[in-house]
Amino acid sequence: MIHVKNLFHDYSGKGQYAVNDISFDINKGEIFGFLGPSGAGKSTVQNIMTGLLKLQKGEVSYDSKSVKDLDSSFYNNIGVSFEHPNLYTKLTGYENLKYYTGLFSVPTLDPMVLLDRVGLRDSAKKKAGAYSKGMKQRLVFARALINNPNILFLDEPTSGLDPSTANVIKEIIRQKQQEGCTIFLTTHNMFAADELCNRVAFINDGKIVACDSPRNLKLQFGEKSVKVEYKSGEAVKKDILFLEKEEDRATFNRLVNTKDIQTIHSQEATLEQIFIKLTGRELA
Amino acid sequence: MTKGWFNLFRKDLVIAFRNALFWVLLVTLAIMIIFIKFIIPDSQETNELGYFYDKSEAGVMAEILRHSGLEEAYILNSTDEIEAAVADSPQSVGIIFEGSLEEPSFTIIHQSEISSYQRKMIDASLEALMARIGGVNRQGSYEVAFLRPQTAPISGKLAAIPPLLAFEVLILGFMFIAVFMFQEKEEGSIRAYRISPGSTATYILSKALVFLAIGLVYGLALVMLTIGIKLNYGMLILILTLGSILYSFLGAIVAVFFNNISEWFVVGTGLLMVNMAPVISHMYPSFSPKWITYIPSYSILSLFNEILFPTGKNLMPWIIPLTLGTVAAYIVCYLLVDGKLMKEGH
Numbered sequence: 001m002i003h004v005k006n007l008f009h010d011y012s013g014k015g016q017y018a019v020n021d022i023s024f025d026i027n028k029g030e031i032f033g034f035l036g037p038s039g040a041g042k043s044t045v046q047n048i049m050t051g052l053l054k055l056q057k058g059e060v061s062y063d064s065k066s067v068k069d070l071d072s073s074f075y076n077n078i079g080v081s082f083e084h085p086n087l088y089t090k091l092t093g094y095e096n097l098k099y100y101t102g103l104f105s106v107p108t109l110d111p112m113v114l115l116d117r118v119g120l121r122d123s124a125k126k127k128a129g130a131y132s133k134g135m136k137q138r139l140v141f142a143r144a145l146i147n148n149p150n151i152l153f154l155d156e157p158t159s160g161l162d163p164s165t166a167n168v169i170k171e172i173i174r175q176k177q178q179e180g181c182t183i184f185l186t187t188h189n190m191f192a193a194d195e196l197c198n199r200v201a202f203i204n205d206g207k208i209v210a211c212d213s214p215r216n217l218k219l220q221f222g223e224k225s226v227k228v229e230y231k232s233g234e235a236v237k238k239d240i241l242f243l244e245k246e247e248d249r250a251t252f253n254r255l256v257n258t259k260d261i262q263t264i265h266s267q268e269a270t271l272e273q274i275f276i277k278l279t280g281r282e283l284a
Numbered sequence: 285m286t287k288g289w290f291n292l293f294r295k296d297l298v299i300a301f302r303n304a305l306f307w308v309l310l311v312t313l314a315i316m317i318i319f320i321k322f323i324i325p326d327s328q329e330t331n332e333l334g335y336f337y338d339k340s341e342a343g344v345m346a347e348i349l350r351h352s353g354l355e356e357a358y359i360l361n362s363t364d365e366i367e368a369a370v371a372d373s374p375q376s377v378g379i380i381f382e383g384s385l386e387e388p389s390f391t392i393i394h395q396s397e398i399s400s401y402q403r404k405m406i407d408a409s410l411e412a413l414m415a416r417i418g419g420v421n422r423q424g425s426y427e428v429a430f431l432r433p434q435t436a437p438i439s440g441k442l443a444a445i446p447p448l449l450a451f452e453v454l455i456l457g458f459m460f461i462a463v464f465m466f467q468e469k470e471e472g473s474i475r476a477y478r479i480s481p482g483s484t485a486t487y488i489l490s491k492a493l494v495f496l497a498i499g500l501v502y503g504l505a506l507v508m509l510t511i512g513i514k515l516n517y518g519m520l521i522l523i524l525t526l527g528s529i530l531y532s533f534l535g536a537i538v539a540v541f542f543n544n545i546s547e548w549f550v551v552g553t554g555l556l557m558v559n560m561a562p563v564i565s566h567m568y569p570s571f572s573p574k575w576i577t578y579i580p581s582y583s584i585l586s587l588f589n590e591i592l593f594p595t596g597k598n599l600m601p602w603i604i605p606l607t608l609g610t611v612a613a614y615i616v617c618y619l620l621v622d623g624k625l626m627k628e629g630h
Binding site for chain 2: 047050051052053054072073074075076078080082084085086087088089090091095099100102103104105140143
């Protein structure tokens with residue numbers, strides 16, 4: 001559905017590429033995570049995909065139609081949630097959404113229903129300038145949904161939210177996916193990506209260093225380990241064993257055969273650990 | 285398009301009402317109307333006093349002035365007295381007469397610098413006085429011809445209305461559109477507009493419409509409450525509309541090059557000052573160098589003058605270039621806003 005091929009972008013015009021030969025495809029109804037630290041090139045790619053930045057070199061197409069040929073009606077079908085809340089601060093939360101509905105030529109959702117879904121119904125008549133960062137984030141997220149889009153671009157949608165509110169947002173994202181919406185999720189929150197995404201791409205210094213499902217990435221790059229708890233006399237002891245190593249595998253077999261085993265848990269590496277392993281950089 | 289236009293118009297109007305600058309302008313309007321209507325007198329009377337001292341031996345001039353009806357209080361007896369009188373009254377003029385009626389000599393005493401206009405008036409008055417004493421009748425020695433039918437003299441305070449319309453009402457659009465654009469850049473709301481189906485034309489025209497609505501209310505209220513209702517309001521609305529839209533476009537053309545009001549300030553206020561240059565031509569019609577006539581406010585000011593105080597001039601030579609200028613400004617505005625404001629990465 002979305003096809004990105006050999007994408008480059010150079011802000012300076014001096015051959016210093018912020019995006020350097022990036023290619024990926026996103027299938028319809030998929031949640032595609034774009035993960036990387038600040039300055040890695042995530043937002044540049046998203047901005048090119050949404051037409052905010054002019055396509056310099058490479059291809060970006062939606063159902064085989066190049067982003068260069070898309071007209072303003074394209075924006076009837078997409079929703080974009082920005083990392084930094086960008087609202088009319090002198091308008092109320094309700095007025096912000098109401099005004100935005102008037103820009104679309106497709107049926108839009110009831111602003112009050114959306115405000116209710118993101119927990120802002122009680123603050124609907126409050127000016128957006130007086131909202132907290134988390135409330136602004138939710139309002140921007142709600143605005144992205146107002147035209148019931150087929151494609152959602154979400155930039156750090158759970159940033160600055162408490163775990164409970166973040167769960168509400170994640171639930172809405174899952175629901176949108178079930179409705180057939182394709183979602184491009186830009187984040188440096190590996191846990192959110194792990195929970196939500198069908199596939200993720202790791203981006204570092206403008207290049208994609210890995211792209212696969214979270215599970216496959218963990219299987220491919222994570223070191224598998226097993227945590228075993230067993231009784232040794234009166235005490236409960238714990239060992240972490242890496243089964244790829246012959247010595248650990250022998251220890252594991254010995255424990256299972258000779259000890260009173262309390263628990264056995266297989267352990268996978270987190271996406272963050274894999275990212276560090278691949279790039280040598282942390283995400284935050 | 286209409287739906288989108290009205291939607292943005294309504295949003296910008298709400299934001300304008302919630303902007304402190306709007307209320308400052310409203311209070312300014314009220315103050316201007318009160319001043320023009322009730323406080324500024326119809327004409328500025330300058331109480332210039334003339335003190336006279338006849339230093340000639342015969343004292344004939346003093347006698348002539350007494351017979352002509354000059355009060356005794358203004359006929360003094362020494363140079364010291366006349367200097368003291370002038371010192372007490374800054375706007376007064378002292379005149380000392382010496383010599384004879386055949387060979388008169390006048391010395392003028394005044395406190396501060398006087399204009400060449402005032403000096404020539406005094407010269408002319410003294411020359412006329414001497415001619416009258418000599419029995420020469422100057423009346424009928426010249427004739428005044430009028431190019432157009434004579435109109436009623438314009439009250440001094442009402443003559444300020446055309447410049448107020450041109451430099452208060454029209455620059456609303458120039459300033460407000462910049463303020464709105466900077467606010468949208470600062471809060472980032474322009475980014476949300478960029479990824480919506482809203483067009484560049486809708487964005488520009490909806491803003492211009494808001495400032496036009498405010499400008500029309502402001503301008504019409506100013507004219508109705510000061511001059512009255514007996515004038516060509518159709519033409520006034522047309523020029524207010526053209527002028528307001530033109531200045532909104534010009535304001536946007538300038539504002540796209542800046543990120544905030546601080547960056548804009550020097551260039552913006554500089555342009556506003558240049559824009560006010562035609563007021564000099566308005567006050568001194570003989571000062572109209574070619575470059576001043578190219579400033580849009582020159583034509584607009586002339587149009588307001590003619591609409592409010594008609595003299596029968598043909599308005600088309602001003603209206604046609606103004607209309608063409610507005611269309612040209614829109615095209616430039618569209619290209620700049622579309623290229624610089626609706627896209628990122630500049």
